Amino acid sequence: MGAAGSTPGGASAHLISRALCIGVNDYNGVSLSPAPAQDARAVAEALGSCGWDVCLLLQPSAADVNRALSNLENALQTGAKALVFFAGHGGVLNGDNYFIIEGACA
Numbered sequence: 001m002g003a004a005g006s007t008p009g010g011a012s013a014h015l016i017s018r019a020l021c022i023g024v025n026d027y028n029g030v031s032l033s034p035a036p037a038q039d040a041r042a043v044a045e046a047l048g049s050c051g052w053d054v055c056l057l058l059q060p061s062a063a064d065v066n067r068a069l070s071n072l073e074n075a076l077q078t079g080a081k082a083l084v085f086f087a088g089h090g091g092v093l094n095g096d097n098y099f100i101i102e103g104a105c106a
Contacts, residue, residue, distance in 0.1 A: 015077050015079055015080040015081070016053050016075075016077065016080055017047075017051070017052045017053070017080060017081040017082070017083075018052065018053045018054075018055075018072055018075055018076060018080065018081070018082050018083075019043075019044070019047045019052050019053070019054045019055070019082070019083040019084070019085065020054075020055045020057070020068050020069065020072050020083070020084045020085070021040045021041075021043050021044040021047070021054060021055070021056045021057070021085045021087075022040055022057045022058075022060060022065060022068075022084070022085065022086045022087065022088070022099070023036040023037035023038070023039060023040030023041065023056075023057070023058045023059070023087045023088065024036055024037075024058075024059060024060070024086075024087070024088030024089070024099075024100070024101060024102060025037050025058075025059065025088070026059060026102060027089070027100070027102060028102070032089070035087070036087035036088045037058050037059070037087070039087040040056060040057075040058065040085060040086075040087045041056065041058070043085045043087075044056040044085075047083070052081075052083075053075075055068050055071070055072065059102055060101065060102070061101065061102065062101045065099070065101060069084070072084070086099050088100065088101075
């Protein structure tokens with residue numbers, strides 16, 4: 001078996017770093033701040049300029065986020081880097097941390 005990051009033929013595999021950047025400004029039609037979308041966009045641009053494959057979601061539904069997380073997981077190669085960045089509001093319930101997405105309080 002070859003070393004980590006190598007292919008059976010000995011050539012080095014190119015691991016693609018992938019990121020999911022999420023920005024949520026509005027909650028049920030109330031805009032709390034423009035900063036989350038701006039922050040998510042800035043992080044996505046910075047990572048993209050460093051060669052990361054980035055998915056940017058602004059004002060996504062829970063279904064959008066679940067689909068993007070699944071796509072991120074399925075696209076990852078063993079040994080590759082992954083990052084999820086969330087700008088918006090969150091909460092803690094019974095010791096577990098949660099992103100709060102548009103429509104969560106509807």
